[in-house]
Each structure stands twice: as C-alpha cells, then as structure tokens.
Amino acid sequence: MQKSELLSWLNDQYQKWEALLVQIGEARMDQPGVNGSWSAKDTVAHLTGWNRRLVDCLQAALHGQPEPPPPWPAHLQSDDDVNAWIYQANRDRSVRDVLDETDQVFQQLVAAIEGLPDDARIERVDPAYYLVWIGDQRFIASEFFDHFRDDHEPDIRAWMAQDALP
Numbered sequence: 001m002q003k004s005e006l007l008s009w010l011n012d013q014y015q016k017w018e019a020l021l022v023q024i025g026e027a028r029m030d031q032p033g034v035n036g037s038w039s040a041k042d043t044v045a046h047l048t049g050w051n052r053r054l055v056d057c058l059q060a061a062l063h064g065q066p067e068p069p070p071p072w073p074a075h076l077q078s079d080d081d082v083n084a085w086i087y088q089a090n091r092d093r094s095v096r097d098v099l100d101e102t103d104q105v106f107q108q109l110v111a112a113i114e115g116l117p118d119d120a121r122i123e124r125v126d127p128a129y130y131l132v133w134i135g136d137q138r139f140i141a142s143e144f145f146d147h148f149r150d151d152h153e154p155d156i157r158a159w160m161a162q163d164a165l166p
Helices: 003-024 040-062 079-090 095-114 143-162
Strands: 032-035 121-126 129-134 137-140
Touching: 003 040, 003 095, 003 121, 003 129, 003 143, 032 040, 032 143, 040 079, 040 095, 040 129, 040 137, 040 143
Parallel strands: none
Antiparallel strands: 121 129, 129 137
C-alpha cells in the first residue's frame, strides 16, 4: 500500500470527524451524558490523549529513538487508570482548547506518515484498519478512528438522538 492511500483515508476520516463535531456544536460539547458522566469534549480529549501517544511513538521511531515515556504518570498501567488520568487532566480545559489540540495532534500524525521512509511497510488489515511498520515496530495508524468508531461513536450518536441534535 502507498502512503498516499493511507493519507487519503486519514484525511477523509478526519473530515467526517470534523463534520460530526460541527453537528454537535461547541455549545453542547460540555454537556455530560455521552458516556456515563463524560461529555463530548471529554471523549474528544480521551481520543486525543491516546492519539498523542501514537504520534510520539511514531515520531521517535522515525528518528531512530527509543519509545518515549507516556505523557501520563508511569505508574498507571491499566487503560482505565490512564483514561481516568486523561479525563482529570482535561476536564477543566475549554472546548476550543481541546478541539484545537485534536487538530494539532492529527496534523502531527499526518506529518509523521508523510515522513515515513521508503522502506516503511503500510498494511490495510481490513477496509478501515491500517498498520505502519518501521523496521520491526508496528503502529496502528488508524487507531484514533478505529477506537472512536468501535467504542465511542455509538454513544455519541445515541446521545445526539436523545438530545434531538440535528
């Protein structure tokens, strides 16, 4: 697979993501109830936190550096503990700040994919699951959208329907 195919898919998915965020609207992003007590903003921050980790690891591999430490405290081992930390770290941030960070991290992912060496291998495992290999290191380049689609989109859509959003 070519980088251009992965980049096209990522950009297409991001346009759909942005359209959903516009549909929700910034004014409603702080409303709880999307996923338990989480708001749409909390979900966006959660996804961005994990995407930042992917970008940091991918960038390190591109520069021949060891895997960097995660942005959360090293003693946090379970996904639930990490998710709680991401929530606490972002809950008082403005919606605009969280959305801007999401865009920034996505642009960093795109730049990392554009900077892949010629010998990097890109695989499409199924129609919407992309792996990038740099040497023997594997990165799930589609993780942001895979995780959103599988674990969070149904909650957001149900919340939107319940709240009678357009």
